[in-house]
Amino acid sequence: MKKKMYGVLILIGCLIASVCSMQEVFAAEDENKLGYVVEPLQPSTQIDPETSYFYIKTTPGETQTLKVRVTSTIKEKVQLRIYGVDASTKEGVIEYTEDEKNKDDTLKEPLSSLLKVGTPEITVGNFEEKTVDIQVTAPKEHYDGVKMGAIVIEKVPDKKKKQGMATKYNYTIGLITSENGDEFTNGKTLKLNEAKATISHGKKMVVAQLQNPEPKMIDKLNIVATMINKETGKVAKEKTVQNYRIAPNSHFDFELDWGVNDLAAGKYTLKLEAKNNNEEWHLSKDFEITSDEAKEINETSVFKIQTPTWLKVTSVLLGIISLVLMGSLFYRRKKWEKAWKRLRIAKKKKKKKKGRSKNKK
Incomplete structure (x- = not known):
């Protein structure tokens, strides 16, 4: 029994060692791919020293x-670009991008406007180390x-290499500023600004714009969406999501994918039941999909049921052949029935003649 226990412990130890070694290999591969690593140096104003990002107090x-x-991890030189971005929300995930279109109207004096990088571009190589202010x-x-955002240290693409679908490699260090260090994941306001039908990524969608107008994050959000046809009272579409996060002062499109079926014109009500550990929201929005909108969306979408021409032609030909065969069988059946009828009549006449001849005798 002891030998079996020792064997199991040795096996577990070997598995842990192999997993650790695999993680080290993958980490080394990532570092080599980028050619550099970064480390935030926490300032004296750091509110939470346990975090791996900047969470600082401001005056x-x-x-x-x-x-x-x-720090460079390879001999070759790597050119880097350093800049600040703001937090936004996409499909229930907090992102850090330079996309100005995602800026919410409630975001005043965004974090990116408060940052100034001492040296926006640097070059590191041969395992050297530099500090960026x-x-x-x-x-x-x-x-x-x-105010929420991030500092991005991005590898500048090599202009000598062929340009195509270029992959951006970067490190992103989160940055949150606060005047008092109060809890910031307990946002209390969630708005449903509009609902409409549209095309997104070539798909037929019903989109609801959700907004968090507060300078606090909404965390661990669960949503049940129900789209109801107002004329029939039937549920046209449903969707349930869990653990969504919405950045402070941001909005995003909550999408209901319509699939390959045609979008139907009509008047609808979209109801959203949302909740997390702190709050509950009951949101509703009426909207209409006109016939013209439905037709344009259905025709524009690349995700729809399309019948190939060859299948249509084959179906028509098979239909014609089936009709010809059925007609032929019907004709032959009628012909056989007439033949059998004539044969029965001939047999009856023959029997009658025999009967008469016997009577004469």
Whole structure:
């Protein structure tokens, strides 16, 4: 029994060692692919020293300097670009991008506007180490909640290489600023601004714009969406999601994929039941899909049921052949029935003649 136990312990130990070694190999591969690693150096204003990102306290109008250590992991030189971005939301995930179209109207003095990178572009190589300074100047006026974004250290693509579907490689270090360090994951306001039918990524969609207008994040959000046809009262579409996150002062499109079926014109009501550990929201929005909208969307979408021409032609030919065969069988059956009828009549006449001849005798 002891020998079996020792064997199991040795096996578990070997498995753990192999997993650790695999993780080290994958980490080394990622570092070699990028050619550099980064490390945020926590300042004295860091609110939570246990986090791996910057979560700093600010004072109105004051400037502080954040430092990021960049270390080369290969001999070749790597050119890097450093810049700041704001937090946005896409499909229930918080993202950090330069896309201005995702900026919400409620986002005043975004974090990216408060940052100034000392050296926006640097070059590292041959395992050297450099420190990048990022200045953060807080707004002169008091602000509630937090400002959320990130510092991006991005590898500049090699211009000599062929341009195509270029993959961007970067490190993103989260950055959150606050004046008081209060809880920032307990947003209380969720709005359903509009609902409409549209095309998204070539798909037929019903899209609801959800907005978090507060400078706090909404976390661990579960949503049950129900789209009801107002004329029939029937449920036209349903969708359930879990663990969505919405960045402060942001909005995103909650999408109901219509699939390959045609979108039907009509008047609808979209109901959203949303909740997390802190709040519950009951949202509703009436909207209409006109006949013209439905027709345009159905025709434009690449995701639809299409019958190939050859299948249509084959179906028609098979139909014609089936009709010919059925007609032929019907004709032959009628012909056989007439033949059998004549044969029966002939037999009856023959029997009658025999009967008469016997009577005469």
